Amino acid sequence: MTTLMINGKQYELDAEDDMPLLWAIRDIAGLTGTKFGCGIGMCGACSIHLDGELVRSCMMPFGAAKDKAITTIEGLASEEGLHPLQQAWIDKDVSQCGYCQPGQIMAAAALLRENPNPSEDEIRTKMTNYCRCGTYLQIFEAVKQAAQLQGEQS
Amino acid sequence: MSTLSNLSMTRRQFLGTAAAGAGVFVLGISLPGCAKVDEQGEGVINAFIGIDENGVVTFQNPFIEMGQGTYTSIPAIMAEELDADMAMLKVVQAPHGPEYRIMFNNTTRFTGGSFSVRSSYMTMRKAGATARAMLIEAAAGTWRVPPGECTTEPGVVIHRESGKKMTYGELAPLAAKLDIPADVPLKDDASFRLIGKPIKRTDNRVKATGEAEFGIDIKADGLLYAAVKQSPVFGGSVQSYDQDAVLKMPGVVAVEEIPNGVAVIADQYWRAKKALEQLPVTFDEGDNADFSSKSYLEKLKAALNESGVRVENVGDADKALSEAAKTIEAVYHAPFLAHQTMEPMNCTALVTKDHCKVWAPNQGADFVAKVAAEITGLKLDAIEVITPFLGGGFGRRFIMDYTAQAVTLAKKLPGKPIKVIWTREEDTQHDHYRPMTAAKYRAGFDAQGNPLAIQITTAGEGPSGRLNPEFLKDPTIDESIFEGGPHQPYAIPNKRAELVNVTVKPVPIGYWRSVGNSQNAFFKESFIDEMAHAAGADPVEFRRNLLTEQPRFKKVLDTAAGMANWKSEAWKDENGIKHAMGVALHESFGSIVAQVAEVAVDDGDIRVVRVWCAVDCGFAVNPAIVKMQMESGIVYGLSAAWSEEITLEKGRVTQSNFHDYPILRPDQMPAVDVEIINSGEPLGGIGEPGTPPIAPAVCNALFKLTGQRVRSLPLSKYTF
Numbered sequence: 001m002t003t004l005m006i007n008g009k010q011y012e013l014d015a016e017d018d019m020p021l022l023w024a025i026r027d028i029a030g031l032t033g034t035k036f037g038c039g040i041g042m043c044g045a046c047s048i049h050l051d052g053e054l055v056r057s058c059m060m061p062f063g064a065a066k067d068k069a070i071t072t073i074e075g076l077a078s079e080e081g082l083h084p085l086q087q088a089w090i091d092k093d094v095s096q097c098g099y100c101q102p103g104q105i106m107a108a109a110a111l112l113r114e115n116p117n118p119s120e121d122e123i124r125t126k127m128t129n130y131c132r133c134g135t136y137l138q139i140f141e142a143v144k145q146a147a148q149l150q151g152e153q154s
Numbered sequence: 155m156s157t158l159s160n161l162s163m164t165r166r167q168f169l170g171t172a173a174a175g176a177g178v179f180v181l182g183i184s185l186p187g188c189a190k191v192d193e194q195g196e197g198v199i200n201a202f203i204g205i206d207e208n209g210v211v212t213f214q215n216p217f218i219e220m221g222q223g224t225y226t227s228i229p230a231i232m233a234e235e236l237d238a239d240m241a242m243l244k245v246v247q248a249p250h251g252p253e254y255r256i257m258f259n260n261t262t263r264f265t266g267g268s269f270s271v272r273s274s275y276m277t278m279r280k281a282g283a284t285a286r287a288m289l290i291e292a293a294a295g296t297w298r299v300p301p302g303e304c305t306t307e308p309g310v311v312i313h314r315e316s317g318k319k320m321t322y323g324e325l326a327p328l329a330a331k332l333d334i335p336a337d338v339p340l341k342d343d344a345s346f347r348l349i350g351k352p353i354k355r356t357d358n359r360v361k362a363t364g365e366a367e368f369g370i371d372i373k374a375d376g377l378l379y380a381a382v383k384q385s386p387v388f389g390g391s392v393q394s395y396d397q398d399a400v401l402k403m404p405g406v407v408a409v410e411e412i413p414n415g416v417a418v419i420a421d422q423y424w425r426a427k428k429a430l431e432q433l434p435v436t437f438d439e440g441d442n443a444d445f446s447s448k449s450y451l452e453k454l455k456a457a458l459n460e461s462g463v464r465v466e467n468v469g470d471a472d473k474a475l476s477e478a479a480k481t482i483e484a485v486y487h488a489p490f491l492a493h494q495t496m497e498p499m500n501c502t503a504l505v506t507k508d509h510c511k512v513w514a515p516n517q518g519a520d521f522v523a524k525v526a527a528e529i530t531g532l533k534l535d536a537i538e539v540i541t542p543f544l545g546g547g548f549g550r551r552f553i554m555d556y557t558a559q560a561v562t563l564a565k566k567l568p569g570k571p572i573k574v575i576w577t578r579e580e581d582t583q584h585d586h587y588r589p590m591t592a593a594k595y596r597a598g599f600d601a602q603g604n605p606l607a608i609q610i611t612t613a614g615e616g617p618s619g620r621l622n623p624e625f626l627k628d629p630t631i632d633e634s635i636f637e638g639g640p641h642q643p644y645a646i647p648n649k650r651a652e653l654v655n656v657t658v659k660p661v662p663i664g665y666w667r668s669v670g671n672s673q674n675a676f677f678k679e680s681f682i683d684e685m686a687h688a689a690g691a692d693p694v695e696f697r698r699n700l701l702t703e704q705p706r707f708k709k710v711l712d713t714a715a716g717m718a719n720w721k722s723e724a725w726k727d728e729n730g731i732k733h734a735m736g737v738a739l740h741e742s743f744g745s746i747v748a749q750v751a752e753v754a755v756d757d758g759d760i761r762v763v764r765v766w767c768a769v770d771c772g773f774a775v776n777p778a779i780v781k782m783q784m785e786s787g788i789v790y791g792l793s794a795a796w797s798e799e800i801t802l803e804k805g806r807v808t809q810s811n812f813h814d815y816p817i818l819r820p821d822q823m824p825a826v827d828v829e830i831i832n833s834g835e836p837l838g839g840i841g842e843p844g845t846p847p848i849a850p851a852v853c854n855a856l857f858k859l860t861g862q863r864v865r866s867l868p869l870s871k872y873t874f
Contacts, residue, residue, distance in 0.1 A: 015422070016404065023424040027379070032371035033364020035545070037496055038578045042812040045496060073364035082363070089362035093354055093778065096221030096786060098361030099368060099496040099545030124821045130812070132496045132546050133221045134789025136823040138782075 007075025017063025033073035044129030047103035054110035073102035088142040096133035209323030214248035217270040220547035223779035235282030237306040247541040250519035264518035268743035268839020292328035352778030369515035374571035379423035384415035387439040387805035388660035395435040442660040443805040454592035457613035462654035466640040469648030474607035478598025488673035490800035491588035497545020499556035503564035504571040549665030583807040586664025595681040603689035607648035612636040638674030644700035668842040671742040675846030679738035713768035714748035736855030738847035745771040745838030749847040753855035762824040770831040771838040787844020793818035795849035
């Protein structure tokens with residue numbers, strides 16, 4: 001058994017060290033908001049934060065995540081309510097099929113932490129997650145709205 | 155109109171799926187034209203609406219949500235007539251069964267063909283209106299007043315004179331005991347609150363929090379996971395495997411054969427996958443190990459010189475071409491394409507002695523039930539189908555191969571729920587592909603450059619003939635391979651089109667977003683552009699002149715050209731980079747779409763700067779969703795045009811994942827403007843019609859920019 005800290009909570013997980021963190025989070029911890037898309041770190045559906053850094057969890061071995069703080073989409077909201085990005089995603093009706101959106105939101109959260117007021121060009125190039133439904137323009141709009149909201153709150 | 159036995163059957167199913175509380179009011183209505191069927195005891199009864207004591211309206215949606223907005227637009231149509239707010243609704247997926255086969259005179263039900271809204275619009279309105287009438291009748295009976303003195307506000311029946319009120323939740327148990335009225339009048343369109351308005355999506359919150367449950371997320375007690383390896387060569391089969399080599403690996407429960415491959419079942423998916431990778435397995439490659447897409451393409455091109463089955467014949471195209479002052483000819487082809495839904499194929503099944511439960515992301519619950527019944531030997535009413543959200547469909551999830559695998563494995567391990575998950579590699583290499591297609595176009599002009607004739611030969615095999623031959627009126631004419639080429643609105647006096655059927659077996663083919671329109675619009679609208687060029691005319695003006703008798707098409711074209719502030723010539727921007735516009739116009743699924751694409755080429759790199767899109771879908775039931783679907787269709791078509799291609803060598807697919815099957819990235823995304831034309835014509839579809847015009851619009855712009863005519867896709871094969 002290995003202990004992982006996910007969204008501020010301790011999980012005792014039975015997994016081999018080489019198991020990608022993605023499957024430990026989904027199948028063992030039961031947090032299925034993080035999605036499997038490609039398994040080669042390209043599509044970004046599995047995006048999570050590891051000690052605050054954006055990582056693609058399908059490429060991160062479970063063993064390398066010990067003693068680190070993991071945040072998934074389920075842990076993004078706070079006690080005060082939804083994360084500004086989640087609210088923006090709802091306000092802008094971003095999601096279509098919705099499968100890639102948890103990963104998109106996690107990627108956007110990392111982007112805004114690094115750059116609280118990104119230009120559209122920066123959003124376009126820093127957000128590298130795929131969306132097969134083609135919601136990219138709504139994603140750009142929602143990131144801009146969340147950046148503005150965060151700016152007003154701080 | 156209702157029959158009690160059918161109603162009770164409906165009610166049982168409804169309660170089973172909706173998990174509704176006691177006192178739920180279930181509305182079952184017969185549809186017009188079904189009375190005769192009812193008398194035969196095979197009643198086609200719809201049961202869409204349940205209302206619990208708190209006034210929560212559970213809506214059984216016959217259509218699945220795969221991004222296209224059915225969980226918003228369909229219930230909104232019903233709620234308009236019921237007089238309910240969207241916030242009162244709980245949208246769930248209807249189970250399989252005849253009650254929900256509301257399409258094509260109550261013969262079928264599936265989600266695809268851009269049919270959901272247009273095929274159910276009146277049914278949904280009637281369902282809502284009938285329920286509202288029954289709630290009013292229940293209130294009127296309670297108050298002992300004539301129903302005509304009562305009206306509703308969202309969720310409440312009101313007696314106008316006295317001001318008495320009862321909620322739908324209070325009235326539902328009373329309404330459930332009433333006979334179902336026939337021919338309830340519908341609302342005046344002018345009083346719509348929801349229909350025609352940009353209603354927010356009902357699924358946007360759960361999809362932003364990670365709570366939305368997809369098939370791959372299904373949880374069940376004692377869940378086991380299966381990783382599968384299918385024969386790399388189509389038509390091949392498992393020859394041998396050595397299960398003893400992996401059975402002792404951690405968590406491995408069993409190794410089992412599936413129809414065209416082998417599966418490892420374990421307590422965790424990763425353990426199943428790892429064991430599968432180490433499982434020694436030999437495939438019998440069968441008879442198809444020499445198939446290559448390159449040689450198939452040569453076969454298609456050769457077939458273009460044969461005469462085929464005539465599918466269109468107006469005037470005398472041969473004569474007109476022989477007498478023409480000028481003729482042009484072009485051969486086009488389009489590659490195999492994969493669907494690449496973001497959620498890979500998966501399915502969970504649990505089989506017991508007398509029951510089978512299947513959790514399947516699918517585009518037709520009846521298809522799932524049929525496959526499960528065939529495999530288990532159980533009757534259809536012993537099959538329970540749960541349809542979660544789909545992480546994309548695009549036509550892929552009509553095919554039940556992944557469902558059959560899960561049920562096959564679950565039957566071998568009864569009592570244990572088994573979730574089959576395909577890797578992206580399996581998904582890419584075992585799709586049911588958009589078929590490769592080739593076409594030859596010829597046109598003739600008079601001395602003034604007026605088009606006299608167009609002749610089209612298409613070669614290939616369509617998915618309908620392979621998958622649903624019963625749909626074909628003539629077995630030699632499969633429209634799904636040539637649709638979108640012939641039968642165009644342009645006024646060309648002589649037209650002939652032929653189809654040469656060239657089977658692509660063993661390659662699995664299927665319905666890809668917009669089906670045959672996706673490749674044939676590229677051929678046709680590229681060729682119309684070639685014709686304009688040959689005639690020395692501006693591409694918009696050339697099309698306009700051929701549409702004088704087609705005001706609807708002309709308006710859509712003019713709208714897109716106007717939005718774009720159409721430029722006939724290429725230009726340079728402030729950085730000296732050359733830009734140009736291209737146009738395409740195409741009707742599919744009952745909707746007409748025109749797109750203008752602005753494209754720039756900088757040092758060989760293509761950039762699609764902006765797309766202007768005009769759509770006439772008759773009437774936009776939810777304009778926000780129509781706009782999103784146009785954008786979505788554009789991205790899907792642009793992605794394919796840009797870089798998507800499946801090739802086969804030695805009977806197997808060459809590509810395996812996003813590194814060699816690249817899909818459109820955020821940094822490639824153009825700006826998109828959409829304008830909707832509410833023409834008042836019959837409702838058209840919206841999920842697919844945005845896809846076909848984008849490839850030719852972009853390629854026509856590229857011709858203007860570079861002088862290079864793109865006659866095959868993807869663009870990534872070209873150097874500009």
